[in-house]
Amino acid sequence: METSENKRSVIVGIFVFLGIVLFVAGIFTLAGQQKRFVKSIELNAIFDNVAGLKVGNNVWFSGVKIGTVKKIDFYGTSQVKIKMNVEQEAQKYIHKNATAQISSEGFIGNRIIVIEGGNINLPVVESGDRLHVKKALSTDAMLEDLQANNRNLIEITGNLKVISGKMANGEGAIGALLTDSLMAGNLKNTMAGLNSASQNINRTAVSLSAFSNKLNTKGGLVDELLTDTGVFSQLEGSVGNIRKLSVAAASLSEDLSTAGQKLNDKNNAIGVLLNDQESAASLKKTLTNLETSSQKLDENLEALQHNFLLRGFFRKKAKEEEKMK
Structure with a gap:
């Protein structure tokens, strides 16, 4: 027993x-x-809405769990203050301007707090510091956005259904193109014309490019005019000379016109000779008389040379001329 x-x-x-x-x-x-036996520091954050966060939920940093939610208290009129225990080992990665945001472990998982480290040039946080917060997108807001997107998608699909029905019935320009062979042929011809015009434009562009390259050829006239200041100054001087020549030609033309007017005027000798037939005939007669008198004078001189009284004088003069030669 x-x-x-x-x-x-x-x-x-x-x-x-x-x-x-x-x-x-x-x-x-x-x-x-829960990391109860790990050395930790206490950090605070104040949220407008904790979205179902509970004491004991995890605190994450860069996808790694570094602490837990220690306490949740109301703050002010409608805000909530969160106290977090964060591993002391992670303290060196969290800086003064670090931010905290409420998120979830999945689409419908437990709520968590996600900390972003902040600027590495700033000092690290200390126990009791308050983190800045980022407003989290709530699940309700996401669902409302999805519902709105679904409604928009339904409207779009309905409009597409109506448009496709009209196209199938040949309504509108696109429907006519799909059902009317004549219009389709015209559109095809138009596209062919546009293609031909595009090819012509391309050829013109190539020709212009080649012409431009020739203009930019070193040593060419256009290149010299555009780049050589000496050639430009010479051309400018030539243009100035041409301008002066043009002015001189205009002045000469004006002088010739004045002289022509004077030649047509009967108040001067040349004008009388050119325009008065009587004066011209008289001048012609005078010239004839002078010619006749000259011939007679020559005959008289020759007769004097044969005269026995003057023969010695002319012979002596001839001998002196020969002696001079």
Whole structure:
């Protein structure tokens, strides 16, 4: 009897010992998950809406769990103050202008707080510091946006259905193109004409490019005019000379016109000779008389040379001329 009771006591003791071991292991496991035995600092953040965040939810940094939510209190009139325990090991990555945002572990998972480290040029946070917050997009707002997008998508598909129906019935320009072979042929011819015009434009552009390259050829006239200041100054001087020549030609033309007017005027000798027939005839007669008188004078001189009184004089003069030669 005593032996059976001893066995029962031993079995009960073993089960109690195993229960205590499992209980202690569970405590250490939960404490490890909650990072109860890790040195930590306390950080604060004030949100307008925590969106279902609870004490014990996780705090993440760059996708790594670094702490948990310690306490949630109301703050001011309608805000909520969150106290977080953050591992001291992660403190060196969180700076003074770091931000906190409420997010979720999935689309419908548990709420978490996500910390962004901030500017590395600023000092790190200390225990008790307050983080800046970023407004999180709530699930309700996301669902409302999805509903609005769904309504817009339904309207768009309905409009597309109406448009496709009209096109199939040949209504509108596109429907006519799809159903009217004549219009389709005209459009095809128009496109061919546009293609031909485009090719012509391309050829013209190539020709203009080649012409432009020739104009820019070193040593060419246009290149010299555009780049050589000496050639430009010479050309400018030539243009000035041409302008002066033009002015001189105009002046000469005016003088010739004046002289022509004077030649036509009977108040001067040349004008009388050119325009008065009587004066011209008289002048002609006078010239004839002078010619006749000259011939007679020559004959008289020759007769004087044969005269015995003057023959010696002319012979002496001839000998002197020969001697001079």
